[in-house]
Amino acid sequence: MLLPRFDYQRPRDLSEALGLLAQAGDQARPLAGGTDLLVNLKLGKVTCRLVVDLDGVAELKDVSGPGEAPSLGALLSAAWLAKQAGGLGLMGLAEAGGVLGSPQVRNRATIGGNLCTARPAGDLCTALLALDARVVLAGASGRRELPVEQFITGPGLTAIAPGEILLAARPAPGATAGGSAFEKLGLRRTMEIALVSAAVWVQSEADGRTVKAARVALGAVGPTPLLARAAATALVGRPAGTEAFAAAAQAAAEAARPIDDHRGSAEYRRQMVAVLTRRALERAWSRALEATA
Amino acid sequence: MNKLALTLNVNGQDYDLLCEPSRTLAQALREDLGLTGTKVGCGVGDCGACTVLVDGQTVNSCLVLATQAAGKAIVTIEGLADGPKLHPIQEAFVEHGAIQCGFCSPGMILSAKALLDANPAPSELEIRQGLSGNLCRCTGYQKIVQAVDSAARTLRGERTVG
Numbered sequence: 123m124l125l126p127r128f129d130y131q132r133p134r135d136l137s138e139a140l141g142l143l144a145q146a147g148d149q150a151r152p153l154a155g156g157t158d159l160l161v162n163l164k165l166g167k168v169t170c171r172l173v174v175d176l177d178g179v180a181e182l183k184d185v186s187g188p189g190e191a192p193s194l195g196a197l198l199s200a201a202w203l204a205k206q207a208g209g210l211g212l213m214g215l216a217e218a219g220g221v222l223g224s225p226q227v228r229n230r231a232t233i234g235g236n237l238c239t240a241r242p243a244g245d246l247c248t249a250l251l252a253l254d255a256r257v258v259l260a261g262a263s264g265r266r267e268l269p270v271e272q273f274i275t276g277p278g279l280t281a282i283a284p285g286e287i288l289l290a291a292r293p294a295p296g297a298t299a300g301g302s303a304f305e306k307l308g309l310r311r312t313m314e315i316a317l318v319s320a321a322v323w324v325q326s327e328a329d330g331r332t333v334k335a336a337r338v339a340l341g342a343v344g345p346t347p348l349l350a351r352a353a354a355t356a357l358v359g360r361p362a363g364t365e366a367f368a369a370a371a372q373a374a375a376e377a378a379r380p381i382d383d384h385r386g387s388a389e390y391r392r393q394m395v396a397v398l399t400r401r402a403l404e405r406a407w408s409r410a411l412e413a414t415a
Numbered sequence: 416m417n418k419l420a421l422t423l424n425v426n427g428q429d430y431d432l433l434c435e436p437s438r439t440l441a442q443a444l445r446e447d448l449g450l451t452g453t454k455v456g457c458g459v460g461d462c463g464a465c466t467v468l469v470d471g472q473t474v475n476s477c478l479v480l481a482t483q484a485a486g487k488a489i490v491t492i493e494g495l496a497d498g499p500k501l502h503p504i505q506e507a508f509v510e511h512g513a514i515q516c517g518f519c520s521p522g523m524i525l526s527a528k529a530l531l532d533a534n535p536a537p538s539e540l541e542i543r544q545g546l547s548g549n550l551c552r553c554t555g556y557q558k559i560v561q562a563v564d565s566a567a568r569t570l571r572g573e574r575t576v577g
């Protein structure tokens with residue numbers, strides 16, 4: 123399968139990159155890992171005259187230091203997350219990075235590309251939603267920040283403006299005070315787009331028993347990754363454990379808006395939401411206790 | 416479209432070429448450099464036949480532009496053997512009958528190399544996960560998994576190949 127022809131630029135810094143994008147308007151596309159863009163160009167789903175390779179823009183690979191509020195540059199790869207995000211206290215994101223696609227895809231696929239592609243099943247999107255992350259965008263007229271929830275507006279749709287570049291994803295400053303986990307179900311165990319996924323984050327009170335705060339995000343069961351608010355409500359203020367987790371899992375299943383397709387029925391997906399949510403909560407809670415200790 | 420002048424370092428040797436920006440690394444390796452050991456199957460990241468190493472990491476060369484690999488160390492299947500002496504992973508594939516038609520083998524072997532470089536003693540599950548981006552339509556995978564396990568033991572010095 124051949125790529126259509128296009129021009130190529132590799133800017134060396136952000137202002138050069140923004141300048142190139144502004145000049146070319148909707149004829150230009152930023153290139154990160156290429157695992158979506160090059161596929162879509164080959165399939166004719168995307169057309170463009172100019173590809174602007176972001177690889178030379180060093181600040182897109184920045185990571186905040188330990189102890190600082192977490193900030194992850196848009197060009198960090200899924201493979202990087204799988205190895206490093208755990209050390210930053212973001213295990214859910216590490217798990218999501220570790221099950222995205224294949225090893226080859228993980229070595230290329232980036233955070234920014236996953237967010238901008240905005241698939242309902244986007245593994246990093248779902249994990250970042252559970253961490254209450256914000257995206258930082260830069261454009262010709264300056265910078266702005268949006269919660270992931272507002273950034274992703276529909277299947278394949280985002281709030282990014284033409285010419286803008288996604289600089290970084292910033293999990294909530296308090297995210298590392300809790301524990302997170304990611305569960306993904308496919309028809310096979312690896313190299314699979316999620317049939318259902320669940321990303322959760324929980325924080326413990328100082329007593330090591332009571333849930334202080336929680337977020338539950340679901341992938342592939344709606345037009346965008348969904349935040350199951352009722353599932354969080356079922357947890358907060360209650361003692362962590364089988365009962366609370368079962369209630370949250372039930373609430374998550376009710377919040378899901380799955381569809382029937384050739385890969386699985388809506389009913390199966392809904393039931394699996396409950397299973398994955400419960401499993402993720404069990405793991406996230408033990409991590410939350412470590413974070414509290 | 417302006418052509419790009421670039422230098423690809425493949426298997427330790429520099430190659431200068433002039434190519435369209437839209438040329439993939441797989442095309443450049445096969446068609447410009449004549450290194451046809453790298454195969455192209457699906458062209459969209461699903462099959463792994465086009466797997467090569469770039470700075471030690473596996474990539475699908477059908478989804479990397481040639482220009483994105485300029486200045487990096489690229490290793491293809493042609494770079495694995497030491498003259499006539501096959502790499503232990505290649506030896507193990509031959510020994511275990513892990514090659515039938517051979518179309519998946521170059522990519523499979525490079526994925527195995529990256530896996531064993533990072534994890535010299537993988538479990539069976541880790542081997543299967545490490546090879547999960549490489550499809551094989553012939554062998555049923557079992558012999559490939561055995562070959563990688565056996566190569567791992569050879570590379571750890573636990574057994575010698577006859």
Ligand SMILES: Cc1cc2nc3c(=O)[nH]c(=O)nc-3n(C[C@H](O)[C@H](O)[C@H](O)COP(=O)(O)OP(=O)(O)OC[C@H]3O[C@@H](n4cnc5c(N)ncnc54)[C@H](O)[C@@H]3O)c2cc1C
Binds near residue numbers: 152227237289461
């Ligand atoms: C075989 C295969 C398996 C896959 N499996 C999975 C999976 O299991 N889970 C999953 O979630 N995804 C999967 N994907 C999809 C893809 O790998 C991910 O969405 C990946 O994160 C995309 O990142 P990228 O860097 O490759 O993006 P690119 O392809 O480089 O870019 C994607 C889009 O985002 C834009 N973009 C990228 N970075 C920026 C930026 N910083 N600022 C502004 N715009 C930007 C590009 O212009 C383009 O429109 C798979 C893809 C393949 C080919």
Ligand code: FES
Binds near residue numbers: 460466476
């Ligand atoms: S040809 Fe590249 S992954 Fe199939």
Ligand code: FES
Binds near residue numbers: 518520554
């Ligand atoms: S040996 Fe034929 S595809 Fe693997």
